[in-house]
Amino acid sequence: xxxxxxxxxxxxxxxxxxxxxxxxxxxxxxxxxxxxxxxxxxxxxxxxxxxxxxxxxxxxxxxxxxxxxxxxxxxxxxxxxxxxxxxxxxxxxxxxxxxxxxxxxxxxxxxxxxxxxxxxxxxxxxxxxxxxxxxxx
Amino acid sequence: xxxxxxxxxxxxxxxxxxxxxxxxxxxxxxxxxxxxxxxxxxxxxxxxxxxxxxxxxxxxxxxxxxxxxxxxxxxxxxxxxxxxxxxxxxxxxxxxxxxxxxxxxxxxxxxxxxxxxxxxxxxxxxxxxxxxxxxxxxxxxxxxxxxxxxxxxxxxxxxxxxxxxxxxxxxxxxxxxxxxxxxxxx
Numbered sequence: 001x002x003x004x005x006x007x008x009x010x011x012x013x014x015x016x017x018x019x020x021x022x023x024x025x026x027x028x029x030x031x032x033x034x035x036x037x038x039x040x041x042x043x044x045x046x047x048x049x050x051x052x053x054x055x056x057x058x059x060x061x062x063x064x065x066x067x068x069x070x071x072x073x074x075x076x077x078x079x080x081x082x083x084x085x086x087x088x089x090x091x092x093x094x095x096x097x098x099x100x101x102x103x104x105x106x107x108x109x110x111x112x113x114x115x116x117x118x119x120x121x122x123x124x125x126x127x128x129x130x131x132x133x134x135x136x137x
Numbered sequence: 138x139x140x141x142x143x144x145x146x147x148x149x150x151x152x153x154x155x156x157x158x159x160x161x162x163x164x165x166x167x168x169x170x171x172x173x174x175x176x177x178x179x180x181x182x183x184x185x186x187x188x189x190x191x192x193x194x195x196x197x198x199x200x201x202x203x204x205x206x207x208x209x210x211x212x213x214x215x216x217x218x219x220x221x222x223x224x225x226x227x228x229x230x231x232x233x234x235x236x237x238x239x240x241x242x243x244x245x246x247x248x249x250x251x252x253x254x255x256x257x258x259x260x261x262x263x264x265x266x267x268x269x270x271x272x273x274x275x276x277x278x279x280x281x282x283x284x285x286x287x288x289x290x291x292x293x294x295x296x297x298x299x300x301x302x303x304x305x306x307x308x309x310x311x312x313x314x315x316x317x318x319x320x321x322x323x
Contacts, residue, residue, distance in 0.1 A: 010206015
């Protein structure tokens, strides 16, 4: 039953990503060319509602289902890993035109080539795990 | 105007993404997609090679199910809810065609020049896909999150580290498109 709700959320999310064209390489390229408001509108409106909603949750101490605390933990402080990691991610995002959510959506849409991108992303994660202790954080 | 096949505008998609995040928070989880890549490494036995993959991945099964749902969602949307073409700004489409020979804007969902299966035999295309994917996976884990975890979840929670990461995402993206694309694709 629980798994059915996760599956439903995933299906819902997948349809949003595909239908909004946020999963399209072209939209990512256009965004970095400042050619349209579309992607900025998607991220921006999600963010405005997200900030307002999180503030409402915090001020009213709203709990998750079953009375548990919501998963709103502060991120570990720092600059180096967020900035360098972020830049590397951005380079890949613009080149492959897909971030980790849309990758799976595109796999479902039948783009065989995206499986190469997903496998490479898993490899990239694995290599990070190997090098983690040697990298500045 | 076709209600089923037309793409959703930003003011529909953005609020629905926020809703996705709040539903996940409400059921005690959080919105973040790239952590699944780490989970997949652990499932594949990566803990033998690095302690980074030694964690209770079974507690992350829920997120793998979300991924499975996203795959199904992509199938449903592409099969029944879309004509699978993306119309971008005509000037940007023209520039893609003139400068880089990518001419499928407006005719495909992804550029056929890079994503058509028959082009996988082209070492250049293969290198672009591998390099792009590798940097996404490596960078997301180094930065501790991706577009969903930092740009949506983290920024919604007003986290400074997420802002730094998102600034990084845009530096990387702008460098790739404006400085490296002319070298890679010309």
